[in-house]
Amino acid sequence: MVKVGLTGNIGSGKTTVARIFATLGIPVYYADDESKKFLDDPVVKNEILKQFGYGILTNNQEINRRSLASIVFTDPFALEILNSILHPRVKVDFGKWADEQANAPYVIQEAAIIFETGSAADYNFIIHTSCAKEIAIDRVMRRDRIDANSVLRRMQFQMEDAEKSALAGFVIRNDGSELVIPQVLDIHRKLLDISIKTRNLHQNNPLSDEM
Numbered sequence: 001m002v003k004v005g006l007t008g009n010i011g012s013g014k015t016t017v018a019r020i021f022a023t024l025g026i027p028v029y030y031a032d033d034e035s036k037k038f039l040d041d042p043v044v045k046n047e048i049l050k051q052f053g054y055g056i057l058t059n060n061q062e063i064n065r066r067s068l069a070s071i072v073f074t075d076p077f078a079l080e081i082l083n084s085i086l087h088p089r090v091k092v093d094f095g096k097w098a099d100e101q102a103n104a105p106y107v108i109q110e111a112a113i114i115f116e117t118g119s120a121a122d123y124n125f126i127i128h129t130s131c132a133k134e135i136a137i138d139r140v141m142r143r144d145r146i147d148a149n150s151v152l153r154r155m156q157f158q159m160e161d162a163e164k165s166a167l168a169g170f171v172i173r174n175d176g177s178e179l180v181i182p183q184v185l186d187i188h189r190k191l192l193d194i195s196i197k198t199r200n201l202h203q204n205n206p207l208s209d210e211m
């Protein structure tokens with residue numbers, strides 16, 4: 001199965017782009033949403049409480065996602081710890097999920113951090129959604145009804161957009177300078193082509209490595 005990582009900085013439009021691929025029938029795994037379900041897993045919950053303390057529990061003894069988010073948004077070391085707990089589990093879950101999408105030409109994992117966690121090698125291709133910081137700030141302010149400083153706090157530890165654009169195999173410009181849907185369609189056609197070639201290669205030589 002061809003696995004595609006779809007990433008981009010905060011407010012760059014990853015989810016918006018992912019939804020366009022989904023309307024084309026491509027299965028999309030939303031890593032941030034999926035990782036949240038692990039917070040209910042007792043083993044994960046214990047590990048998080050050991051690292052972050054019982055102060056992040058709600059009155060119902062559940063992990064307060066807002067408290068956890070406010071810690072990791074302002075402390076890159078805390079974010080690294082949280083990622084080290086969640087990332088391996090999400091990786092396994094995504095692998096299982098991808099295996100279930102046998103009829104799809106390719107699958108997408110939408111994830112905010114791919115290059116930062118050194119997990120680019122988990123995918124056959126990476127699409128980066130690129131957007132100027134000022135535009136992203138404005139969009140997140142409107143979407144989340146928060147002020148510019150709150151957005152900037154979340155953004156302070158992210159890698160530069162240009163750096164990610166240089167590392168990704170495909171880049172979608174989502175800053176209003178180009179229409180987004182034609183860019184998605186162009187990448188979709190290329191990935192379909194690659195998927196067909198990969199399947200043919202595998203059918204002609206069943207011993208060849210699956211992508």
Ligand code: ATP
Nearest residue numbers: 008009010011012013014015016017139140143174
């Ligand atoms: P986050 O990292 O915070 O999860 P994201 O990268 O997934 O953000 P989106 O939620 O897709 O970004 O987009 C951010 C906001 O910008 C949303 O409100 C979305 O509707 C809006 N948006 C995305 N693309 C465009 C566009 N081309 N034109 C106008 N608004 C857009």
